[in-house]
Amino acid sequence: MSEKSSKNSKVSLAEVARAAGVSKMTASRVLRGEGGYSEKTRDLVMQKIDLLGYVPNRLATVFAGDQTSTFVGVSIPDLGNEVFAQVLEGIDRKLRSFGYQTVLGLTQHTIQEEEAWIETVLSWQPAGLILTGRSHSPRALEMLRNAGIPIVEIWDLNSSPLDISVGVNHYDCGFEMGRYLVGLGYRSLGYVGTSHDTANAATARLEGFTKAITDGGGSVARQFCLHDTASYYPGFYGTEQLLASGAAVDCIYYQNDAMAFGGLQYCEKLGLSVPADIGVAGWGDMPIASVLQQRLTSLHVSHLKLGQAAAEAMVARISGEPHPTARDTGFHLVPGSTTRQIIG
Amino acid sequence: MSEKSSKNSKVSLAEVARAAGVSKMTASRVLRGEGGYSEKTRDLVMQKIDLLGYVPNRLATVFAGDQTSTFVGVSIPDLGNEVFAQVLEGIDRKLRSFGYQTVLGLTQHTIQEEEAWIETVLSWQPAGLILTGRSHSPRALEMLRNAGIPIVEIWDLNSSPLDISVGVNHYDCGFEMGRYLVGLGYRSLGYVGTSHDTANAATARLEGFTKAITDGGGSVARQFCLHDTASYYPGFYGTEQLLASGAAVDCIYYQNDAMAFGGLQYCEKLGLSVPADIGVAGWGDMPIASVLQQRLTSLHVSHLKLGQAAAEAMVARISGEPHPTARDTGFHLVPGSTTRQIIG
DNA sequence: TTGAAAGCGGTACCAT
DNA sequence: ATGGTACCGCTTTCAA
Numbered sequence: 001m002s003e004k005s006s007k008n009s010k011v012s013l014a015e016v017a018r019a020a021g022v023s024k025m026t027a028s029r030v031l032r033g034e035g036g037y038s039e040k041t042r043d044l045v046m047q048k049i050d051l052l053g054y055v056p057n058r059l060a061t062v063f064a065g066d067q068t069s070t071f072v073g074v075s076i077p078d079l080g081n082e083v084f085a086q087v088l089e090g091i092d093r094k095l096r097s098f099g100y101q102t103v104l105g106l107t108q109h110t111i112q113e114e115e116a117w118i119e120t121v122l123s124w125q126p127a128g129l130i131l132t133g134r135s136h137s138p139r140a141l142e143m144l145r146n147a148g149i150p151i152v153e154i155w156d157l158n159s160s161p162l163d164i165s166v167g168v169n170h171y172d173c174g175f176e177m178g179r180y181l182v183g184l185g186y187r188s189l190g191y192v193g194t195s196h197d198t199a200n201a202a203t204a205r206l207e208g209f210t211k212a213i214t215d216g217g218g219s220v221a222r223q224f225c226l227h228d229t230a231s232y233y234p235g236f237y238g239t240e241q242l243l244a245s246g247a248a249v250d251c252i253y254y255q256n257d258a259m260a261f262g263g264l265q266y267c268e269k270l271g272l273s274v275p276a277d278i279g280v281a282g283w284g285d286m287p288i289a290s291v292l293q294q295r296l297t298s299l300h301v302s303h304l305k306l307g308q309a310a311a312e313a314m315v316a317r318i319s320g321e322p323h324p325t326a327r328d329t330g331f332h333l334v335p336g337s338t339t340r341q342i343i344g
Numbered sequence: 345m346s347e348k349s350s351k352n353s354k355v356s357l358a359e360v361a362r363a364a365g366v367s368k369m370t371a372s373r374v375l376r377g378e379g380g381y382s383e384k385t386r387d388l389v390m391q392k393i394d395l396l397g398y399v400p401n402r403l404a405t406v407f408a409g410d411q412t413s414t415f416v417g418v419s420i421p422d423l424g425n426e427v428f429a430q431v432l433e434g435i436d437r438k439l440r441s442f443g444y445q446t447v448l449g450l451t452q453h454t455i456q457e458e459e460a461w462i463e464t465v466l467s468w469q470p471a472g473l474i475l476t477g478r479s480h481s482p483r484a485l486e487m488l489r490n491a492g493i494p495i496v497e498i499w500d501l502n503s504s505p506l507d508i509s510v511g512v513n514h515y516d517c518g519f520e521m522g523r524y525l526v527g528l529g530y531r532s533l534g535y536v537g538t539s540h541d542t543a544n545a546a547t548a549r550l551e552g553f554t555k556a557i558t559d560g561g562g563s564v565a566r567q568f569c570l571h572d573t574a575s576y577y578p579g580f581y582g583t584e585q586l587l588a589s590g591a592a593v594d595c596i597y598y599q600n601d602a603m604a605f606g607g608l609q610y611c612e613k614l615g616l617s618v619p620a621d622i623g624v625a626g627w628g629d630m631p632i633a634s635v636l637q638q639r640l641t642s643l644h645v646s647h648l649k650l651g652q653a654a655a656e657a658m659v660a661r662i663s664g665e666p667h668p669t670a671r672d673t674g675f676h677l678v679p680g681s682t683t684r685q686i687i688g
Numbered sequence: 689t690t691g692a693a694a695g696c697g698g699t700a701c702c703a704t
Numbered sequence: 705a706t707g708g709t710a711c712c713g714c715t716t717t718c719a720a
Contacts, residue, residue, distance in 0.1 A: 058467040060713035085429040104446040123402040265635040291609040404697035
């Protein structure tokens with residue numbers, strides 16, 4: 001008791017060994033439970049470990065063993081967008097269950113931040129990296145290639161990933177929604193989203209969406225991208241801007257459900273009734289959609305599952321188990337009552 | 345070019361030094377830019393570093409120097425509750441700006457998960473730990489005390505923290521809201537929140553709230569705690585349960601704004617008008633509140649700022665700068681139109 | 689079943 | 705301005 005409270009710092013394996021009257025090696029073997037010692041020895045060592053409050057120094061373990069650590073670097077654009085928070089939750093929970101630790105990097109949607117973070121995190125000898133998005137700086141790409149560790153790129157499914165890709169095809173998401181809306185009869189669409197320096201998944205959705213709309217004989221008459229996080233207020237404000245611009249749109253497609261909800265609120269404020277006066281569609285089937293009076297027309301994606309799948313892919317790769325280069329976690333359209341069939 | 349692409353793994357300082365024709369020490373000095381070498385030497389070494397794609401092994405640095413790492417362990421209950429996501433964002437961004445890395449631990453609100461995570465993360469020699477909440481297992485407490493590193497407990501302001509406490513006084517939050525509502529004339533209050541194994545900040549809010557209500561001559565007639573994450577649907581469902589229980593409540597207080605919004609939606613579904621038929625109050629002044637038609641009666645807390653303050657406290661302590669034992673990041677009541685003055 | 693010695697990739701310290 | 709050497713805490717290897 002007094003023995004341990006006096007030294008708050010650094011009890012080493014050597015000290016444990018000395019206290020137990022055995023060699024470092026024996027103590028080390030006991031600690032790892034890899035056999036090669038007697039019951040009596042084990043009990044003795046364990047007792048001393050407890051007594052001294054020994055905490056192993058994993059830095060030294062990794063270092064000595066020339067292994068990689070159990071760190072997995074995880075880069076996420078921002079947490080103000082609820083979907084990324086869910087993805088992160090899925091990743092961390094799954095990673096933890098396999099004995100890995102998440103080293104977080106919030107990149108604020110910029111590849112420069114990502115590059116700086118990658119450089120730092122690599123110096124800690126991580127077991128692997130999970131990166132959101134597929135655009136990386138040239139220097140980041142070089143570091144990633146030289147790192148010699150598994151890299152899982154998530155979010156936007158990538159047919160030729162650096163290593164492994166887990167996510168959904170955002171172009172297809174947009175295309176499917178576009179096709180659905182044009183099928184309902186909408187012709188003059190609006191879009192409200194956020195913009196960032198790099199091409200991203202939301203951009204891909206908009207492209208797929210635009211393609212489907214024009215294919216169907218309609219057009220994306222107006223689009224507003226705010227440089228902000230994809231949440232409620234930007235959806236509200238973006239809608240205000242879009243409607244104030246005088247564009248005659250019959251339906252607005254939003255970057256995600258949170259923004260769509262902001263839009264719904266602006267419409268209500270303006271006295272526009274949805275879907276009678278204007279249609280509204282979102283993306284992600286986010287939690288808020290479960291409590292609205294109207295079922296929001298959206299597209300379901302399981303963000304938690306996507307995160308878990310990413311962690312599983314990482315663990316598989318680390319363990320040398322086979323894993324497909326790309327894993328599509330899927331989506332499906334959720335028709336709602338915020339859009340309607342347009343008669344002629 | 346070919347020189348580096350061939351060896352994806354492990355270029356050591358020794359190799360850089362050899363390539364540059366200098367000693368390890370000189371190369372080390374150049375790398376750290378601490379002087380003691382000529383311009384020519386520096387350029388030569390830098391060139392080789394670049395050529396070989398050398399990535400320093402910080403494990404070895406920390407290990408050799410017997411320093412702590414630049415890791416800061418951060419435990420968060422869950423990310424489904426948007427307020428924690430914001431706190432984490434504030435922490436990570438600030439920490440990054442000071443050159444520290446977040447090692448995340450999602451504890452799912454249990455002290456056992458927290459204990460396991462603390463044990464693991466301590467073995468990586470973190471520079472400090474930021475923990476959400478103030479209840480820890482006995483073994484966790486012992487490990488924390490023996491760790492000899494800064495510990496910042498956040499969220500619930502604690503007058504006698506392990507080390508430093510950053511957050512708000514949740515009891516006071518609840519008390520203030522209770523006083524406000526009772527002042528408006530509400531007398532039979534309901535509460536909808538979530539419950540977890542350990543006493544937490546939400547519990548403290550409820551206690552403060554109950555005290556103020558009873559002090560004012562009212563009572564908390566019914567409370568519903570769901571074992572779920574504090575988000576939209578539990579608010580909706582909890583309200584349904586509460587109202588179905590036949591309790592005559594004139595106002596419902598929710599654990600946070602997300603749950604309150606769920607409650608508002610249920611009321612609307614039921615045809616109850618707010619605040620005419622029933623009052624609704626939340627907590628947190630969360631992003632969704634900014635787009636609602638009615639200003640939600642709530643209590644403003646800056647979650648991002650709270651996270652940032654926690655990171656600042658951590659950095660100050662690591663650097664040995666003075667920092668108060670407790671830092672209150674404050675709150676203020678936001679009267680809204682989801683509650684009203686009750687006439688006698 | 690157990691132990692001694694070497695070494696992982698850096699840095700501190702002392703020489704030169 | 706530069707280099708040699710010991711050493712951080714642990715594991716690997718080889719011997720006993």
